[in-house]
Structure formats: C-alpha cells, structure tokens
Amino acid sequence: MGAPDVLIVGAGPTGLALACQLVRYGVDFRIIDAKEGTTPFSKAIGVQARTLEIYEQIGLADKLIEKSARAFRRKK
Numbered sequence: 001m002g003a004p005d006v007l008i009v010g011a012g013p014t015g016l017a018l019a020c021q022l023v024r025y026g027v028d029f030r031i032i033d034a035k036e037g038t039t040p041f042s043k044a045i046g047v048q049a050r051t052l053e054i055y056e057q058i059g060l061a062d063k064l065i066e067k068s069a070r071a072f073r074r075k076k
C-alpha cells in the first residue's frame with residue numbers, strides 16, 4: 001500500500017464528509033481514527049440547516065429529506 005495523497009485524521013462526521021468529497025473528486029486518501037470502532041452512543045438526532053445546505057451542493061438534500069421525518073417547532 002503506497003502513501004496516499006491525503007491523510008484524514010479522525011473518522012467523525014467531519015472526516016467522513018471530507019472522505020465522501022474526496023471519493024467524488026477521485027482523490028487518493030487514507031482515513032484513520034484513534035478509536036478502534038464505532039461508538040455505541042448516538043450524537044445525532046437532527047440535521048442542522050447548514051448541513052442540509054452542504055448536502056444540497058453535493059446533490060443529497062432531496063434524497064435525505066424524502067427519507068427523513070420532519071421536526072416542527074411548536075408555536076407559543
């Protein structure tokens with residue numbers, strides 16, 4: 001295995017999102033994480049508006065919204 005062009009340190013959402021982008025652009029990379037596996041604890045129940053904007057740029061927003069449950073803020 002040769003040296004990759006990019007080394008991503010951290011396989012959280014930031015590292016994984018970058019990895020997805022590099023796949024799209026055909027960039028050779030390796031992703032590593034200090035942890036050996038996935039965490040059993042959830043750190044996400046909702047998608048923020050800015051995240052959705054980025055999904056829109058990469059053509060994922062419509063598919064994601066279609067498969068999502070929408071949360072509404074209750075009016076006071």
Ligand SMILES: Cc1cc2nc3c(=O)[nH]c(=O)nc-3n(C[C@H](O)[C@H](O)[C@H](O)COP(=O)(O)OP(=O)(O)OC[C@H]3O[C@@H](n4cnc5c(N)ncnc54)[C@H](O)[C@@H]3O)c2cc1C
Nearest residue numbers: 009010011012013014015032033034035043044045046048
């Ligand atoms: C309880 C909780 C609930 C949350 N709910 C939501 C939600 O509903 N919606 C939402 O949008 N956000 C939510 N968040 C925030 C969201 O989890 C964070 O914004 C997101 O995890 C940040 O991603 P990250 O990749 O930057 O960092 P992290 O998720 O912290 O990932 C960093 C990774 O890098 C690895 N790492 C760190 N240092 C090194 C090193 N030196 N060498 C190798 N690996 C390393 C770590 O092991 C880790 O896996 C929540 C957070 C918490 C704590």
